[in-house]
Amino acid sequence: xxxxxxxxxxxxxxxxxxxxxxxxxxNSMFDYFLWYKKYPAEGPTFLISISSIKDKNEDGRFTxxxxxxxxxxxxxxxxSQPGDSAVYFCAASARSNFxxxxxxxxxxxxxxxxx
Amino acid sequence: DAGVxxxxxxxxxxxxxxxxLRCSPISGHKSVSWYQQVLGQGPQFIFQxxxxxxxxxxxxxxxxxxxxxxxxxxxxxVNALLLGDSALYLCASSPTDSDPDAGANxxxxxxxxxxxxx
Numbered sequence: 001x002x003x004x005x006x007x008x009x010x011x012x013x014x015x016x017x018x019x020x021x022x023x024x025x026x027n028s029m030f031d032y033f034l035w036y037k038k039y040p041a042e043g044p045t046f047l048i049s050i051s052s053i054k055d056k057n058e059d060g061r062f063t064x065x066x067x068x069x070x071x072x073x074x075x076x077x078x079x080s081q082p083g084d085s086a087v088y089f090c091a092a093s094a095r096s097n098f099x100x101x102x103x104x105x106x107x108x109x110x111x112x113x114x115x
Numbered sequence: 116d117a118g119v120x121x122x123x124x125x126x127x128x129x130x131x132x133x134x135x136l137r138c139s140p141i142s143g144h145k146s147v148s149w150y151q152q153v154l155g156q157g158p159q160f161i162f163q164x165x166x167x168x169x170x171x172x173x174x175x176x177x178x179x180x181x182x183x184x185x186x187x188x189x190x191x192x193v194n195a196l197l198l199g200d201s202a203l204y205l206c207a208s209s210p211t212d213s214d215p216d217a218g219a220n221x222x223x224x225x226x227x228x229x230x231x232x233x
Contacts (some may be wrong), residue, residue, distance in 0.1 A: 046222070089158070102157075103148075105157030
C-alpha cells in the first residue's frame, strides 16, 4: 500500500524554466511533508518542508505547495539549474508521538535539467 | 562539522550470513533512524532510536534488529540474510528538539551502506 505516490518517474526541463514535481498521499494522518534531493552515491539531502497548517512554503528558488483537500503537494523550482539534476523524494510524517519521526517516502522522480 | 557517517560503505555477503552496519550521528543529535532503500524505490523506515530506546519500528521481520549506544551511535543487525535484503541502508539523525516548527522531522542522512547478498 503506497501511501505516498510520485507518479512521474522522470522529468526533463530546460535550464532556466520551471520544474514542477508532484506528490500525492493517501493517509489523512500525515501532517508534515518534506522534499529530499538525492545525488548518486550520496544520502538524501533535505530541501524544503511544509506543515499541514500552511499551504505554501518558499525558500529561494524552491517553493512547496500543499493542497490538503486533494491530498496533493508539489515542488516548484524556478529557475531550474543544471545542478538541480537529481532524484527528488517526497516524504510525509504523522507526528503523533514525541520523537516519532518515521518518514514515509515516495518512489522518487528523476529530474534532468537540459542545458 | 562531520555529518552522519556510516560504515562500511559497501559489503557483499552470502545468503544465511549476518551483517552489522554502523552509524555515527551528527554531534548533538540523540535520535537515529534506519531506512532501507531498494533499487528503484524510496527509502523505507526500519527503526528509530531516541536516547537509546526504540521509538518506532517499521514492517520488517525480526531478523532485523538495532541498538543505540550511550554515545548515540547505532548498529543495525540483519540475521539470516536473504537475496531480497540487498539494498542501500541509510542512517539518519535528527535534533533533540521535538517541536515540529523547529524541524524535528528534518532528518540528515548518511551516504549509506550498500549491501549485496549473493
